[in-house]
Amino acid sequence: MAGAKKSPTKKLFYEAVFKHSLEAIAILNRQGLIVEVNPAAVRLFGASKKKLVGKAIDNFGQTSLDWRQLPEQGEIQFQQFKGEIKAVEYSLVRDFLPQYNLLILRDISEVRLNALAQLKLHHQRVELFSEVTLKIRQSLQLSEILQTAVAEVQRILQADRVLIYQVFANGTGMLIEEAVLPEYKPILGMKFPEEVFPEEYRQLYTRGRVRAIADVRAADAGLAECLIEFMDEWMVKAKLVVPILQNFKSTTEPEGDRLWGLLIAHQCQATRQWTDFEQELMQQLADQIGIALSQGELLENLEGLVAERTAELRQEISERAKAEAALRRSEEQLRLIANGLPVLIAYVDRQQHYRFNNRAYQTWLGLSPPEIYDRHLLQVHGAAEYQQICQYVATALRGETVTYERDLLLQDGCVHSLSITYIPHLQEQDKVQGFFALTSDISDRKAIERMKDEFISVVSHELRTPLTSIHSSLKILATGKLGSLSTQGERMLKIADEQTERLVHLVNNVLDLQRIQSGKITMNKQACHAQELMLEAVQAMKTLAQEQDIQLSVRGSDFMVWADRDYIVQTLTNLVSNAIKFSPSNSTVVLSAANEPQPKPHLKQQSTSYITFAVRDRGQGIPQDELETIFERFQQVDSSDSRKKGGTGLGLAICRQIIEGHGGRIWAESCLEQGSTFYFTLPELIQLESDRHD
Amino acid sequence: MTEKNILLIDDEETIQEVVQVGIGIEAGWQVAIASSGWEGINLAQNQQPDAILLDVMMPDMDGIDTLSQLKNNDKTSTIPVIFLTAKAQAEEKNQFQSLGVVDVITKPFNSMTLASKIAKILDWEM
Numbered sequence: 001m002a003g004a005k006k007s008p009t010k011k012l013f014y015e016a017v018f019k020h021s022l023e024a025i026a027i028l029n030r031q032g033l034i035v036e037v038n039p040a041a042v043r044l045f046g047a048s049k050k051k052l053v054g055k056a057i058d059n060f061g062q063t064s065l066d067w068r069q070l071p072e073q074g075e076i077q078f079q080q081f082k083g084e085i086k087a088v089e090y091s092l093v094r095d096f097l098p099q100y101n102l103l104i105l106r107d108i109s110e111v112r113l114n115a116l117a118q119l120k121l122h123h124q125r126v127e128l129f130s131e132v133t134l135k136i137r138q139s140l141q142l143s144e145i146l147q148t149a150v151a152e153v154q155r156i157l158q159a160d161r162v163l164i165y166q167v168f169a170n171g172t173g174m175l176i177e178e179a180v181l182p183e184y185k186p187i188l189g190m191k192f193p194e195e196v197f198p199e200e201y202r203q204l205y206t207r208g209r210v211r212a213i214a215d216v217r218a219a220d221a222g223l224a225e226c227l228i229e230f231m232d233e234w235m236v237k238a239k240l241v242v243p244i245l246q247n248f249k250s251t252t253e254p255e256g257d258r259l260w261g262l263l264i265a266h267q268c269q270a271t272r273q274w275t276d277f278e279q280e281l282m283q284q285l286a287d288q289i290g291i292a293l294s295q296g297e298l299l300e301n302l303e304g305l306v307a308e309r310t311a312e313l314r315q316e317i318s319e320r321a322k323a324e325a326a327l328r329r330s331e332e333q334l335r336l337i338a339n340g341l342p343v344l345i346a347y348v349d350r351q352q353h354y355r356f357n358n359r360a361y362q363t364w365l366g367l368s369p370p371e372i373y374d375r376h377l378l379q380v381h382g383a384a385e386y387q388q389i390c391q392y393v394a395t396a397l398r399g400e401t402v403t404y405e406r407d408l409l410l411q412d413g414c415v416h417s418l419s420i421t422y423i424p425h426l427q428e429q430d431k432v433q434g435f436f437a438l439t440s441d442i443s444d445r446k447a448i449e450r451m452k453d454e455f456i457s458v459v460s461h462e463l464r465t466p467l468t469s470i471h472s473s474l475k476i477l478a479t480g481k482l483g484s485l486s487t488q489g490e491r492m493l494k495i496a497d498e499q500t501e502r503l504v505h506l507v508n509n510v511l512d513l514q515r516i517q518s519g520k521i522t523m524n525k526q527a528c529h530a531q532e533l534m535l536e537a538v539q540a541m542k543t544l545a546q547e548q549d550i551q552l553s554v555r556g557s558d559f560m561v562w563a564d565r566d567y568i569v570q571t572l573t574n575l576v577s578n579a580i581k582f583s584p585s586n587s588t589v590v591l592s593a594a595n596e597p598q599p600k601p602h603l604k605q606q607s608t609s610y611i612t613f614a615v616r617d618r619g620q621g622i623p624q625d626e627l628e629t630i631f632e633r634f635q636q637v638d639s640s641d642s643r644k645k646g647g648t649g650l651g652l653a654i655c656r657q658i659i660e661g662h663g664g665r666i667w668a669e670s671c672l673e674q675g676s677t678f679y680f681t682l683p684e685l686i687q688l689e690s691d692r693h694d
Numbered sequence: 695m696t697e698k699n700i701l702l703i704d705d706e707e708t709i710q711e712v713v714q715v716g717i718g719i720e721a722g723w724q725v726a727i728a729s730s731g732w733e734g735i736n737l738a739q740n741q742q743p744d745a746i747l748l749d750v751m752m753p754d755m756d757g758i759d760t761l762s763q764l765k766n767n768d769k770t771s772t773i774p775v776i777f778l779t780a781k782a783q784a785e786e787k788n789q790f791q792s793l794g795v796v797d798v799i800t801k802p803f804n805s806m807t808l809a810s811k812i813a814k815i816l817d818w819e820m
Contacts, residue, residue: 107809462753464780464801465706472712472805479721504802 007147009209024105025575032067035100043173044107046080046089057103059636065102073106087112125277128156133288137295143177145292150179153265153285157278160184161236161266164244164289165192167259173197176261205243205258210283212240212274238264238272240279242286244310246293344439347425350432352377352393352676361439362633366411389420396422396435399462405442417446440560453518460511467507471500509650513633514659527685530559530593530611537572538591543582550580551588559593560685567658568682574651575615580621580674590616595684610664610681612664618690621672655680696819698723700812701743703760704733704751704778713747714719716805721807731755731794735763745816750779758793764801765794775814778803 007251018025024041025523026034036050042049045060057067060078070076070092087109093102137673139145146164154162159186164177171194178188213221213236216231223231231239241264245257263286338358340344347356354372362369369381377393388406395402403421410416423436474497476482485493515521531554538552544550561568572591579589596612622630633653654667659666659680670676702713702725714725722754726741732755732778746764749789757777764770771820777790780801797815799808815820 129750461780461801465709466803468802469706469708469712471802472716472808473708474713474776475804475806477714482715533700 001409011251026052026057026103026104028057028067028101030101031098032101036038041105043088043218044080044105046082046084051081061660067101069614082624085109121277125281125646129281129284132156134283134479136288136292142293142296144458145289145296146177149285149289150177150201153263153282154179157240159240159265160268161187161234163187163264164261165264165267167197167202170194171197171199171202177425178299181268184235202259205241205262206241206245206257208245210240210242211280214238214273214305215271218271234266235268235269236266238267239272240274240282242279242282242384244286244289244293246290251343260290262325263289274361277616294630304504325341326417326571342441346372346437346439346479348377348393348437350397354380355434364410366438392420392422396424397432399426399430399432404430414443416441417443447632449518455516458512460507461505463503467500467504471497471504474500506650509654513650513654513657516654516661521661525662526563528563528565529569530561530682531556531612533561533565533568534591534593534613536569537576540569540573541576544577545580546581548583549585550583552576552584552586552591553588554591557594557595559595561682562685563662563682564658567661571655571680572613572615578678579615579617579619579676583617584619587618589618590614592616602614609684611680611684612681616677618675620675621674622668622670624670627668627670628669639673698744698818700725700745700747701728701734701737702726702747703728703731703752704747704749704759704799705729709778711806712805717809717812719812720806721809721813730801731757731760731763734760735767735770738764739767740741742769743773745793745812746773746775746800747778747812748775750777750790761795762808776812776815 014529018038021038021040024040027036029035034055034057035324037049037052040145042052045052062194072089073089073091076086076087077085086107088105089108090106091104093104096102132149135148135152136145139148148645150162150164151161161178161180163175166175166176172192173196174191175188178186179693180186213223215221216223216236217230231237243259244261244263246260249255263282265282300338329434335358339360341358342360344361344364345356345358346354346361349355353374355374357369357372362372365372365380372380377389385408389404392402392404401421401423403419406418407415407418408418419440419442421438423438424432425435427433465476466653474493477493479575534554534556535555538554541552574607575590578591582587587637592614594612594614631652633650656666662682664681664683667682668676668678698721700717700723702710704710704713704727707729707735710729717723717725726737726743726761728737731752734746737743740786748757748760753762754802755763757779761775761777764775769771774796777793777795777798779786779790779798790798799811803811810820812818
């Protein structure tokens, strides 16, 4: 074919490929000696083909290289003839032709260096970012955060001006922070209307828009003419704008990012192409500002809460201080009162140590405060006195109020009669914490009592002697042995005799009552049959009952009581005597005894078994409001009773003293026109016998 | 009825009289009167009465001292003594009995029943 050229042979193809390959190709013989290299290999090894051929490939290894051990693919480093170290990728085809091996090498030194440079740059950026973040986060004060942010951005980006523009809820905004080089005019504090930054722009930025404008005047920047004028006024050539978004949490609206403001970098000296790194750095710093803002707001909220709580605490402290001051005043007043009282007041704890005492206590005992406070009763009073009072202390610490009297030689050298009351201090669950000890000087009262006793004793004696004479004289006259009297004379004699009897009775009762009340009487208590006591009283009153046509009846089982026989018979006799006096003729007065539980109100812990005696009549009855007062001296339902019925007005008062002296109780129940019942209780013997055996 | 001689030692003249008349009417006994302790001791020694009624409260020598003298005197120590007193109560009665009196009769008493009381105390037949 004319003009047709002959196709190159395959050999020519291979040779061209061998010659122009960018990969270095070396052919090695069985011993690893280079037998052929292409031009790329000459470049890679840094030596001429002549120098390379015949050299063992192992000699090029940076370290000793045994090509026989090399895997088919991999990376190695070797040293060029001129000494430079090269990193290469290789591919080894063993025996690609009989006795020959093919080694293909690619220089990857540049790639590695580039990768390292990239890595370093990335590392530097990360470090820079961390450093700035740390600076921003170091403060929780908003103004400080913003100031740090603009200063750092300006420093890192080498920008001429960096601003923070805050967007308000109504769309207006203001430049609230600025870092600017001295040669440019600051624009801090400038306010912008809503039109400058309308809603659609705000939406774009809320979605994360970043505006990197290399040249504000360039058409692709798309800035409005007015904005370009503004930029010119402030000599802005290029600008980078990133949004500051704040994570918005609300209970009423959906969560999301809220556009708080913009972080803006200006380049004024010249236009500027903003790199990806710069944009990324700006965005990340803006994000950090957003986080810091959230934290700042949290802090503000927290500070608000702290301030609120602090105010509350101040209020509480103030109120507490006032309460404490009031308490101190109250304590002081109490102390003044306690010190002013002419009685001894002390508080003793469970361990019998003094915890409080008033001044009189110190004066009377002649002891200083340290000699009393925190001291045991034994130390303050001495062994002998403590022995006397310890039984009362034990009673108080059991939770019972106790009063006793002691004659003591006090600091003034005189023996004083003291009345001492221990009042237990009970707290929750009636646990005894200690007791209050109140001591008053009753020496004067005692002296008056002694005088009264003596007076009554003398008066009664002085009355009894002439009464004996009058009484006896009348009785003698009544016998008629000394002569007869007219009928009227006998009537007068009878009146004189009856009234003398009454007078005798009154004198006896006055003396009885006085003696019982003064505590001079010792009850001679013994085991008594309740029924026998009642029968004895009935026997004594039999004559009187018969005179009045009254029946006396005794009922009830035979209980045993622990009592002074004579005094209980006296009590029963008195009650029966009253019942007879106030009963209509042909009625019955009933005496009974029963084992009915009667709570003893002043003793909480002990429950003693009591026998209740009752004397019931069918008399006129007693008004309800007088059921209590009839047990007082000279108290009768009708003041004319004493004259009509011959009573002294002291009988029930004596009865009450006797029964209370036995630890019992006396009372009356009555129904007008139907009669009255007088009750009294006495301890049942069983209980006391077991006590005596203890 | 056996006639008895009673000695009353009491400084009150009215008491002396009503006791003397009362016992005389009731029992027909003789009652000698002494107005003081000393006089009573002398009379007791000389007359050796069957019983002595002794008032406790008297001027100069009271009943307790008089009793002591009577009990310390061989001639009078065995004569039963009964106290007459306006003070006596149960516990004082025990106290007096421990001093050596047989019993105590409390004022005011009825002189017309006094002889019966004495006879009962001393277990005399009337």
